[in-house]
Amino acid sequence: MKTRAETFAWNVKNQLGKVHQVASLEKVPALVRRLAEQLGLEPKAVVAAASDLKDINWKGLEVEHRPAGIEDVLGISRAMAGIAETGTLVFASGKSNPPSLNFIPEYSIAIVRESELVDTSEEVWAILREKQPFPATINMVTGPSRTGDIEQTLFLGAHGPRELHVVMVKS
Amino acid sequence: MSKTPLDFEKGAHEALGSATLQQALGKFQTGYPLLRARAMQSLPDFEKVRTKAARIKDFSLKNLEQLTNQYREKVEANGGTVHICETAEDARKTVVEICRQVEAKKITKSKSMVTEELALNDALEAAGMEVLETDLGEYIVQLAGERPSHIVGPALHKTKEEVAKLFKAHHKTRRKRETGEQLVREAREVLREQYFASEVGITGANFLIAETGTAVIVTNEGNADLCRILPKTHIVVTSMEKVIPTLDDLSVFLRLLARSASGQEMTSYTTLVSGPRGPGESEGPTSFHVVIVDGGRSKLLGTEQQALLRCIKCGACMNVCPVYMSVGGHTYGWVYPGPIGAVLNPVLNGFGTMYHNYQASTFCGACEEVCPVKIPLTKIMRDWRTRAFQERIPGLGARLALWLWAAIAANPFLYNLAAGAGIPILRALAGKKGVLKSLPFANGWMKDRVLDAPEGGRFVRGRKR
């Protein structure tokens, strides 16, 4: 039997997402720097203003906590949950979590804690029902943006990100 | 409404003669079943789940008024507005009016078959607004001045070279257009700026959830999300049968939709929108409208054919339909192609005009086997044939021939007499080879095909009991 985290990771990969596992949030900046280097990107990102992301030291990276604009290439967002059944990330819109982070930058990094993983979408609804008011926009993201509209061939990065990196945080 | 059937044979003839279309359909016909089968491996109890989905839809349709009211109240509490429109005309006027009020010049739009049904783009353009389709397939079809040929893959019928030509003509820039990758990239770059420049974003919705006042929008490209987030006004245009009771019901449909539509476990983006941007949010629309269209659907409520409103527009029925896979989507002549179009188009656009939609089927039943909400498609097609026969839509000749057949076959004396005369004639016509190459009243059969003549004699006649 796979653990929930293993199932989640397996499904993210199955949906063409990339999975990274880190021990704690403090390890995220180094991972992002490495990724940026590998992808040939400048070491800068737009980052969700979630409190735990604001608190960490982003040394070596130029980060701004704001919605994404047309020039932004790397976005870092904070999921409220991950669904193991399908490898889906769930984002609830709010002051600190602008949805554009998941759609405008060409490269998307999403952070979720392993403790935030659930088995099915039904469990997410239970969490959401507790939220008042109900979020105006909830984005369920499963893998990168894709299209099959040209000769039924799969291409990534249609309008949204061409790469989705999911960072699973252990603690 | 016109009673003259739209020409199906002509469209079919052209489609069958198009090598590129046949190639695309051929690729799809082999590719889709494999993808679907793979995705279904992780849903071994498909039968149980689809039965559940059908029940949820039946319950929703039975309680549609109450659920719609609940949906509306929730959206209004969230700060949005719901417009319920009885006719396509009402819906067009409503959307145009909302766009006028916000002084929209440019509208970005994500794929919605209901807006195709409304011919909404024409209405918006007539009101002086520019409308841009953003789903890649839909964008290609828009540039070509055509209609979608498939409800999930609108540009299924286009080759890469045709797309390259369209982009060259419309984008007027010099760039490499050799690979699919380059074309996808180009569309992304061209459309990207348009989202930021548009005042209104229009999307469809796959489901409306009464519990929370939520519209659910499913895409793979992420274009609907950009239409949602960036313009100041978001209009959801959808049809009345999309309402379901709760978020948990949504989970059931999400397990079925992508698997049935494209052979994915889940599409990339499933977005739940419940109103304008929330308090303190720095992005998202400040004004949010939902336009719910009846368009003739309510005529089905409470009837024997109500089940066809269970449809979640996944397209699985056309993906396995041998007729669709031969003639493509445009031959159907209206918005919805394939088996679902065959039963839905007549309701929305007239039983006379859409006559061939429900006639051109072999009743092979492949569609019913994959339908994720168990719509009895062949039964409803037959029901529509019965209705058409009662309304005398088939020509007098066809009706007379059927009457004559029943009269002869109900009378063994006449039957034997007719057979006794007919069989030798056919055998004589067929000659030594025993093959008929033409036959009055049955020349349709003879298209690149012959007919074996009767072998002679009878089995039933003249036997002892």
Add this chain to the structure above:
Amino acid sequence: MAVNKGKSVALFATCLVDLWRPAVARAAERLLIKAGFKVAVPSGQTCCGQVNYNSGDQKGARKLARRHIMLLAPFDYVVVPSGSCADMIKNHYPALFGGDLDVQKTAQVLSGKTYELTEFLVRIARWKPAREKGAKRKLVYHDSCSCQRSLRIYKEPRLLLEAQGKYDLQALTGEDRCCGFGGLFSVKYGEVSSHMAGKKTAAITALEPEILTGADLGCLLNLSGKLKAEGSACEVRHIAEILAEEEA
């Protein structure tokens, strides 16, 4: 076989078999007799009404259905060498008489005892053809849509053909796909129908079989006509004829 002895079977030949290929019905009759049944061929049987039913002519269909319900009801079993006509009697006759409870009741009982030929031989008669020796001939079996989807018959004809041991049964690509016959469809939408048949014959010809067989004469006439137009020499025969064949 003892259980079968003396039970009466009405053979409903179907109009297409009776008029076009009476040999198929004769073969079916031989098979049923071999399986130990008392076979009756009720005279006055004609067409089950499917053509009218599928064309929306309910009145005509009811007229023919009523006639055959009365004709076939007295027997222990009704056997039909055609999936689509068996399906008509089994699954559609009862629905035709919603307003007429007496006829509907009889139709319902008839539905329960009506079988397609191969289904009957395997499931009810538990009969198998005698094994024959000799070189195996390449054969393709075509599943009609009525058999495979409405009646859920798939294994049965294959079991019978394999038991006979004379044929090398080929696996057909796209075997679940319609051949394009569809009754009047093949005449009204001839070009589409012929195109669909062409996809089927392409898959068949690729296997280079000597024989094509199936349980529905409509499909077989369609495919035979297409194969001949394409110049194929593949022999097309109904499964009843194949099974009833004995070594000379």
